[in-house]
Amino acid sequence: MSNISELSLTKIINGIKKKEFTSEEVTKSFIDQSKKSKKLNTYITECFEEAIKSAKNFDKNKNYKGLLSGVPIAVKDLFCTKNVRTTAGSKILHNFIPTYESTVTNNLWSQGAFLLGKLNCDEFAMGSSNETSFFGNVINPYGEKLVPGGSSGGSASALAAGLTPATIGTDTGGSIRQPASFTGTVGLKPTYGRCSRWGIVAFASSLDQAGPMTRNVEDCALLFQAMSGYDSKDSTSVDTKVDNYSSKLTDKVKGLKIGIPKEYKVDGMPKEIDDLWKKGIEYLKDAGAIVKNISLPHTMYALPAYYIVAPAEASSNLARYDGVKYGHRAKGKNLIEMYENTRSEGFGDEVKRRILIGTYVLSSGYYDAYYLKAQKVRQLIKNDFDKAFHDVDAILTPSTPSSAFKIGDKTNDPVSMYLNDIFTVPVNLSGLPAISVPAGYDKNNLPLGLQLIGKAFDEQTILNLSLAIEKRADFNKNFKVWWI
Amino acid sequence: MSIDKDTVKHISKLARISLDEKKADTLSKDLTSIITFIEKLNSLNTDKVDPLTSIINASLKSRKDEVKDGKIRDQILKNSPEKNDEFFVVPKVIE
Numbered sequence: 001m002s003n004i005s006e007l008s009l010t011k012i013i014n015g016i017k018k019k020e021f022t023s024e025e026v027t028k029s030f031i032d033q034s035k036k037s038k039k040l041n042t043y044i045t046e047c048f049e050e051a052i053k054s055a056k057n058f059d060k061n062k063n064y065k066g067l068l069s070g071v072p073i074a075v076k077d078l079f080c081t082k083n084v085r086t087t088a089g090s091k092i093l094h095n096f097i098p099t100y101e102s103t104v105t106n107n108l109w110s111q112g113a114f115l116l117g118k119l120n121c122d123e124f125a126m127g128s129s130n131e132t133s134f135f136g137n138v139i140n141p142y143g144e145k146l147v148p149g150g151s152s153g154g155s156a157s158a159l160a161a162g163l164t165p166a167t168i169g170t171d172t173g174g175s176i177r178q179p180a181s182f183t184g185t186v187g188l189k190p191t192y193g194r195c196s197r198w199g200i201v202a203f204a205s206s207l208d209q210a211g212p213m214t215r216n217v218e219d220c221a222l223l224f225q226a227m228s229g230y231d232s233k234d235s236t237s238v239d240t241k242v243d244n245y246s247s248k249l250t251d252k253v254k255g256l257k258i259g260i261p262k263e264y265k266v267d268g269m270p271k272e273i274d275d276l277w278k279k280g281i282e283y284l285k286d287a288g289a290i291v292k293n294i295s296l297p298h299t300m301y302a303l304p305a306y307y308i309v310a311p312a313e314a315s316s317n318l319a320r321y322d323g324v325k326y327g328h329r330a331k332g333k334n335l336i337e338m339y340e341n342t343r344s345e346g347f348g349d350e351v352k353r354r355i356l357i358g359t360y361v362l363s364s365g366y367y368d369a370y371y372l373k374a375q376k377v378r379q380l381i382k383n384d385f386d387k388a389f390h391d392v393d394a395i396l397t398p399s400t401p402s403s404a405f406k407i408g409d410k411t412n413d414p415v416s417m418y419l420n421d422i423f424t425v426p427v428n429l430s431g432l433p434a435i436s437v438p439a440g441y442d443k444n445n446l447p448l449g450l451q452l453i454g455k456a457f458d459e460q461t462i463l464n465l466s467l468a469i470e471k472r473a474d475f476n477k478n479f480k481v482w483w484i
Numbered sequence: 485m486s487i488d489k490d491t492v493k494h495i496s497k498l499a500r501i502s503l504d505e506k507k508a509d510t511l512s513k514d515l516t517s518i519i520t521f522i523e524k525l526n527s528l529n530t531d532k533v534d535p536l537t538s539i540i541n542a543s544l545k546s547r548k549d550e551v552k553d554g555k556i557r558d559q560i561l562k563n564s565p566e567k568n569d570e571f572f573v574v575p576k577v578i579e
Contacts, residue, residue, distance in 0.1 A: 099559040193540045206539065238542045304524045315499060322500075324572050326563035335575045340502035352501055353514055356492065359499040360515070361522075373525055375535035380528075382536060414514055415521050431539030456540070 004029035005162040009071065009219035012165050016070040023070030026165075027055040030072055030116060034163040039483040040139045042158040044077045045085045045118040054114035066112025067226045067246075074164040076155045077118035078125055079105045079210070080199040084115065088201040089123040089133040089151075092321045092328045092346030102199025103231045104168065104210045111226045116164055120154030123348045124318065125175055125203045127151050128420040131411055132350040139407075140183060142446055142479045146404040149179030149420075155213050156183040160477070166214045166223050170200060172207045173306055174400075174424025177436035180213055181399035181449030184438045184477055186220045186466065187213045189424075191456045192431035193238035196231030204313035205236075207306075207428040215477075217437060217467045221245040224459065240457060248460055251468040254288030256461065259392035263299035264423060266401065272442045273398045280396055280439055280450040280469060287468040292392055296384040301377045302426040307418060308361050308374035309429070314351075315358025321346060353414060382430040389455050394462055397423050399436040399449035423451060433459045437466040439473045447475070485523065487515040 004012065004026050015021050031048045051072045058070045080086045080098035087093045105115070122132040130138040130153025138153040140146040141161040148157040152169030156179035159167050169176040171189035180187025188211045195210045202208065212223035225246055230239040260281065265274065281291050323329035323342030330345045332338030347355070361370035388395065401422055410417040427434040433456070436449040450469060454462040489512045496503045496511075503511065557570065566573040 096563055099556075099562055191540075193542070232545070232547060235544055236540065238540055239545065240542075298528075301525055301528055304522045307518060307522050308525075323565060324574055325560075327565070329565035332575060335577050336500070337502075338575050339500040343500055344502040347501065353511065353518070355499050355501065356495050356511065356515060357518055359495045360487070360491075360519070363495065363498065370522070372535055373530060375537075376530040376533040377525055377528060379533055379536040380530070382539065413517075415517050418518075418521070429539075 005033040007165070008215050009166040010222060012071060013069065017064050023055040023058040024052065026070065027051050027072045027116070030164060034117070036484045037161055037163055040141065040157050040161055041136050042119055042138055042154040042161070042163060043074070043117045044087055044089070044120050044135050044154070047084060047115050047117045051114060051116045058112070063112065066110065067222060068108060069112035071113045071165060072116040073108060073113045074116040074119050074158055074167055075105060076121050076152050076167065076169045078121055078170050078201045079168070080201070081105055081115060081118065084118065086118065086201070087135070088125070089121045089135060090346065090348070090351070091134040093201070093326070094134065094328060096326050100199060103196035103233060104200065104227050107227050107229060108168070119158055119167065122151035122153065123351050124201065124314070125151040125170055125172055126314070126350050126354055128174070128178055128417055129405070129410065130154065131407065132348055134348060137407055139483070140404050141483065142183065142404060144482065145406050147182070147407055149182035149404060151175040152179050152213065156180055156185055156187070159183065159185050159213055159215065166212065166219055168210055168223070168227060169213050170208055170210050171428065172203050173310060173428050174421040176211050176213060177399050177424050177434060177449070177451060178420060180436040182404040182447065184447030184475065185213055185215060186217055186435065186437055187211065188220055188224055188435040188459065189427065189433060190224065190228065190459060191433045193236050194228050194433070194457065194459070196229070196234040196237050198231055198233040202317040204310040205317060206313060207310060217463060217470050218246070218249060220435070221249045221463050243460060245460055245463060249467060250464055251287065251471055253284070253465050253468045256289045256394065256465065257392040258284050258289050258291050258465070259294035259388050259395040260291060261294050261296045261299065261388070261395060261397060263296050264397045266422065269401055273401060273448065276440045276448050276450065277396070277398050283469050283472040284396065284465065286472060289465070294388045294392060294395070296388060296426070298377065298380045298384050299426055302381050302429055303418060303422055305374040305377040305381070306425045306429060307357070308370050309378065311354040311358035312362050312371050313358070315355045315362065318351070318355055350414070378429045381426055385430045385432060393455070394465055395453040397451045397453065399423060399451040403442045403444070403446035403448055427453055432456055433462060435462045435466050437469050438475045439469055440475060445478065485519055487512055487519055
């Protein structure tokens with residue numbers, strides 16, 4: 001029984017179908033593992049009783065039509081879930097109970113899955129280490145003192161530790177791919193517009209995108225297929241066909257052209273990251289892909305542009321938290337003072353920094369110098385990718401400039417924390433899909449990921465290439481279970 | 485550019501976040517380091533570049549302008565920290 005929680009999503013779905021175990025047995029196995037793993041602090045809200053009910057209900061009425069039939073799934077606490085508290089990791093939403101369901105979670109439930117719980121994340125998804133959450137930081141199963149990455153840190157840690165068979169996160173600047181890389185899991189940021197943003201607590205609307213986080217590439221294709229699709233409630237949702245990504249998944253990538261951007265070889269990059277990148281190139285060559293050197297000349301400007309665009313959009317999106325409609329409310333002598341005290345008490349330090357940066361760059365007299373400039377730079381970054389994709393089918397880079405770092409290491413210097421997202425941010429600015437796949441270890445035996453960037457709406461190619469890497473990489477989950 | 489304490493106080497007023505003196509000091513330091521980082525962009529000439537307006541090439545879909553929901557006042561008020569039967573309640577605005 002206890003080993004069900006170590007199985008992949010695909011194996012669990014097949015096992016339920018073949019009646020090797022029931023949905024209830026699966027659910028209990030993950031609940032059991034979750035209850036024993038409180039030290040990791042992955043859950044904000046547990047829905048275990050409801051999950052058991054749903055599982056029993058499934059076992060009674062057995063219906064295998066959905067892609068995720070009978071599977072419990074815990075999700076990042078940024079997705080609104082009907083009648084289940086949704087906090088976004090913030091004090092200001094600590095008591096918010098949505099009366100509606102996000103489109104993406106609804107898609108999962110329509111495919112036969114049900115909710116196991118809501119997972120910890122950086123406050124409003126602003127962070128790269130899960131240390132900004134009002135509900136405390138999450139621990140990486142690879143080490144008691146290590147961060148799991150962020151902002152989808154609770155999702156990554158829960159997935160790696162076997163507390164959920166798969167999960168979904170959101171990625172505004174790397175929030176799926178960086179924690180996936182830090183925990184030895186697979187994380188995909190889909191093309192902007194592929195998954196609906198409706199019902200997801202908004203951070204930076206032109207960058208936010210939900211995506212799957214799984215134990216392997218096969219699971220990733222399946223979960224991605226289940227959650228994607230057009231939604232009339234999100235005006236930036238794109239009405240293109242959702243492919244059968246799982247049945248088309250193949251590691252036959254012979255003849256595909258892979259670009260290696262020279263600008264991603266940054267100063268001071270650890271040798272082991274460079275070595276991993278070289279290994280990735282060898283894996284893909286071995287699979288028959290053709291590797292080409294390319295240039296993305298504006299890469300170095302991506303992170304500064306991101307730290308104008310994202311805070312600007314965040315400062316506007318977070319204006320809604322005023323202590324009137326929902327969430328935390330502080331006292332004040334008059335309306336304005338009530339607003340000011342509510343927001344001062346309700347938001348944490350990183351969120352305040354970003355709101356203030358956003359307010360500053362959008363304020364009168366500065367708009368052209370910052371925001372307009374950033375949008376111009378964003379165009380140049382997008383042009384770089386457009387040009388590169390004339391010659392190549394996908395781009396291979398490291399996912400992160402380091403492996404998981406220690407809790408507290410970067411909290412005193414916001415800019416050093418931001419540098420974590422140096423390889424992931426250009427993708428969000430350009431709206432492209434990208435995946436992080438585990439590919440090896442550093443000298444301390446911590447996992448490292450490689451990133452594949454694809455053309456818009458061509459997730460299939462990067463999934464296939466990831467599968468080719470996965471089959472060749474010397475990667476096996478290798479941590480001791482120290483927290484139970 | 486450095487963001488001095490007065491500027492921090494001004495923008496926190498605009499953003500409706502109250503700050504004490506100590507916090508304003510820390511934020512002045514933090515925001516200065518972030519803005520300095522952002523200003524790397526100044527070394528790039530963008531005079532002839534049009535700003536990006538959309539990252540997806542698809543045109544926005546239009547839909548019929550029709551009422552599809554409504555009569556959900558209770559749901560809307562449900563999470564309010566202070567309300568009466570019909571309205572959100574806020575501190576007195578008009579003397």
